[in-house]
Amino acid sequence: MEDKLNHADKASQQLAACAGEAHIEIVWDRYEAMQPQCGFGLLGICCRICSMGPCRIDPYGSGPARGVCGADIDTIAARNLVRMIAGGAAAHSDHGRDIAHSLLLAAQNEDSDYQVKDEEKLKSLARVLGIDSNGDISQLAAEVASACLNDFGRQDDKGLAVLSMAPEKRRKIWQNLHVTPRSVDREIVEIMHRTHMGVDTDYKNIIKQGIRCALSDGWGGSLIATELSDILFGTPSPLRSEANLGVLSKEDVNIIVHGHEPTLSDIIAVVSQDKELKELAKAKGAAGISVAGICCTANEILMRHGIPVAGNFLQQELALMTGAVELMVVDVQCLMPGLNSVAGCFHTKLITTSPKAKIRGVEHIEFHEEKAVQIAKQIITMAINNFHERVKEKVIIPDHKEKLVAGFSSESVYAVLGGKYRATYRPLNDAVMSGRLRGAAGVVGCCNPNMPYEEAHIKMVKELIKNDVLVVTTGCNAIACAKHGLLKPEAAYQYAGRGLREVCNAVGIPPVLHVGSCVDNSRILIILSNIVSEGGLGEDIADLPVAGAAPEWMSEKAVSIGFYFVASGVYTVLGKPLPVMGSKNLHTYLTEEIEAEIGGKWEFEEDPVLAARKMITHIDKKRKALKLKPCMYEQEKSGEK
Ligand code: NFS
Ligand code: SF4
Numbered sequence: 001m002e003d004k005l006n007h008a009d010k011a012s013q014q015l016a017a018c019a020g021e022a023h024i025e026i027v028w029d030r031y032e033a034m035q036p037q038c039g040f041g042l043l044g045i046c047c048r049i050c051s052m053g054p055c056r057i058d059p060y061g062s063g064p065a066r067g068v069c070g071a072d073i074d075t076i077a078a079r080n081l082v083r084m085i086a087g088g089a090a091a092h093s094d095h096g097r098d099i100a101h102s103l104l105l106a107a108q109n110e111d112s113d114y115q116v117k118d119e120e121k122l123k124s125l126a127r128v129l130g131i132d133s134n135g136d137i138s139q140l141a142a143e144v145a146s147a148c149l150n151d152f153g154r155q156d157d158k159g160l161a162v163l164s165m166a167p168e169k170r171r172k173i174w175q176n177l178h179v180t181p182r183s184v185d186r187e188i189v190e191i192m193h194r195t196h197m198g199v200d201t202d203y204k205n206i207i208k209q210g211i212r213c214a215l216s217d218g219w220g221g222s223l224i225a226t227e228l229s230d231i232l233f234g235t236p237s238p239l240r241s242e243a244n245l246g247v248l249s250k251e252d253v254n255i256i257v258h259g260h261e262p263t264l265s266d267i268i269a270v271v272s273q274d275k276e277l278k279e280l281a282k283a284k285g286a287a288g289i290s291v292a293g294i295c296c297t298a299n300e301i302l303m304r305h306g307i308p309v310a311g312n313f314l315q316q317e318l319a320l321m322t323g324a325v326e327l328m329v330v331d332v333q334c335l336m337p338g339l340n341s342v343a344g345c346f347h348t349k350l351i352t353t354s355p356k357a358k359i360r361g362v363e364h365i366e367f368h369e370e371k372a373v374q375i376a377k378q379i380i381t382m383a384i385n386n387f388h389e390r391v392k393e394k395v396i397i398p399d400h401k402e403k404l405v406a407g408f409s410s411e412s413v414y415a416v417l418g419g420k421y422r423a424t425y426r427p428l429n430d431a432v433m434s435g436r437l438r439g440a441a442g443v444v445g446c447c448n449p450n451m452p453y454e455e456a457h458i459k460m461v462k463e464l465i466k467n468d469v470l471v472v473t474t475g476c477n478a479i480a481c482a483k484h485g486l487l488k489p490e491a492a493y494q495y496a497g498r499g500l501r502e503v504c505n506a507v508g509i510p511p512v513l514h515v516g517s518c519v520d521n522s523r524i525l526i527i528l529s530n531i532v533s534e535g536g537l538g539e540d541i542a543d544l545p546v547a548g549a550a551p552e553w554m555s556e557k558a559v560s561i562g563f564y565f566v567a568s569g570v571y572t573v574l575g576k577p578l579p580v581m582g583s584k585n586l587h588t589y590l591t592e593e594i595e596a597e598i599g600g601k602w603e604f605e606e607d608p609v610l611a612a613r614k615m616i617t618h619i620d621k622k623r624k625a626l627k628l629k630p631c632m633y634e635q636e637k638s639g640e641k
Pocket of ligand 2: 047048049050051052053054055066067068069070071076197198
């Protein structure tokens with residue numbers, strides 16, 4: 001386990017060691033116990049879709065070449081892969097649907113605990129959807145929410161209404177390939193249909209549906225989640241905060257919100273400021289109430305309220321190891337079922353809230369938007385009442401946290417990079433065109449015990465910014481960057497190349513821009529779209545000098561995200577490969593042939609520095625195709641080497 005944490009932040013190292021000493025089992029122990037993992041699974045070539053199976057194909061040709069039904073290795077690998085896309089798209093999109101429901105509820109009910117916070121954004125989304133944006137705000141919010149909800153289940157073939165945010169040329173490419181998503185739910189259902197026994201067996205045709213489904217996530221469900229969350233909870237703008245387990249307080253009641261949807265966490269963030277609750281905390285011997293987040297719900301409330309981040313995916317159990325958490329409340333996604341046994345070693349109360357995500361043996365307080373504040377108060381009160389159970393001798397709050405600047409959105413990037421006087425992407429495009437910025441990269445995604453914790457995230461990001469590539473980040477990568485000091489404006493001096501440093505210096509931003517949670521990868525799509533429409537860098541996302549990566553990916557959501565970036569024309573790199581390595585044909589298709597069809601392609605590269613170099617090579621190739629000058633300080637740099 002130690003090897004896996006050699007590059008981790010000090011807080012994680014300290015608490016993982018404590019878990020070891022106390023014989024408390026955490027994720028790295030379970031990972032070790034699981035070795036060796038099934039090679040057929042890793043290669044994607046086992047099938048248990050029907051009960052004539054399970055079938056597995058020997059990739060070296062010494063066993064049967066086909067399943068009982070006759071499915072070959074390519075069919076099996078492709079079916080498994082697109083089912084991952086369906087899982088990921090479903091998770092993101094169901095989240096989007098919930099936000100749309102919350103907006104509708106707020107619009108229809110004056111006394112709702114939710115109100116429209118960003119009227120401008122509501123109006124601009126209304127215009128995108130072809131809705132008259134004048135008139136009563138509640139009425140408009142209801143219409144926008146209904147139009148978005150309609151994209152989940154529409155039955156015509158016109159395509160999602162929100163797709164109009166994509167560049168025109170891109171939409172044409174999708175049309176010609178017949179991958180324009182028709183409705184979010186339909187694409188997920190169609191994957192399940194096509195991958196049922198005896199339906200689609202042509203691996204390229206299966207992947208095509210995977211792409212259509214992934215697009216319905218990125219440009220559909222996720223985009224709806226982001227846009228409507230901004231409307232409901234406010235569009236982020238740059239703010240300061242802190243990250244890592246050192247944000248937990250010795251004196252306060254500590255509440256951790258973990259999961260993904262902002263509907264509950266945003267209310268908890270607000271209600272925790274309630275005077276009466278603060279008094280109650282004091283009456284119970286605490287100094288106050290501290291809220292901190294884990295995973296993407298952390299990103300949601302960081303971006304909008306500056307609530308500190310306790311940690312990312314692999315720190316969820318470590319947070320409980322501090323012995324200082326009175327209550328952890330979870331909603332959906334990326335919740336380790338192992339949380340319960342770690343919580344059981346301490347006084348920590350674990351609370352589930354979503355009817356979609358219960359954990360056996362864990363107390364469930366069902367969250368309903370209609371009673372949001374009331375439920376938030378109930379949960380916070382429980383935490384306060386649990387404070388006296390904290391065992392002082394067991395408390396270990398690591399002395400490690402980092403300062404950060406977060407809160408970038410497609411709108412605030414617009415304002416910040418546009419300079420003080422004109423809100424426009426022009427200066428950003430100009431910086432790329434002049435070669436001051438080489439290009440941009442989205443580095444996103446999970447952490448995974450199958451790799452040294454966060455080593456790939458940090459090494460890749462550092463290599464990119466050193467070479468004048470501006471990095472935008474979301475999800476657990478954003479939290480990794482925060483913990484390692486890369487989200488501070490000063491990081492530009494320390495790590496960025498001269499061109500990027502000049503840009504950061506001029507506008508006072510970090511070299512790595514935190515744009516939110518994983519559904520907020522849709523912000524990256526919109527930023528790319530805006531760069532295209534600003535002009536001078538081609539007509540399509542595929543023309544831009546940009547690349548994407550998820551160096552330590554873990555979840556099905558990451559597979560869906562990667563696919564919608566590839567299908568939007570972005571070269572996308574993973575650390576560990578997708579589970580397709582058993583199928584040579586599928587592997588070649590995804591990493592080579594697909595580029596000619598759709599403009600983007602996959603790359604698998606475990607070495608993070610090499611992966612960054614490949615991204616830079618791709619960026620340079622795109623610069624050359626655009627006939628741009630080489631990066632401004634490149635020559636100087638080669639002189640340095
Ligand atoms: Ni994204 Fe967010 Fe983290 Fe991975 Fe999980 S928290 S939605 S899936 S693990 S980045
Ligand atoms: Fe085997 Fe075919 Fe059934 Fe899959 S669908 S389990 S390959 S028989």
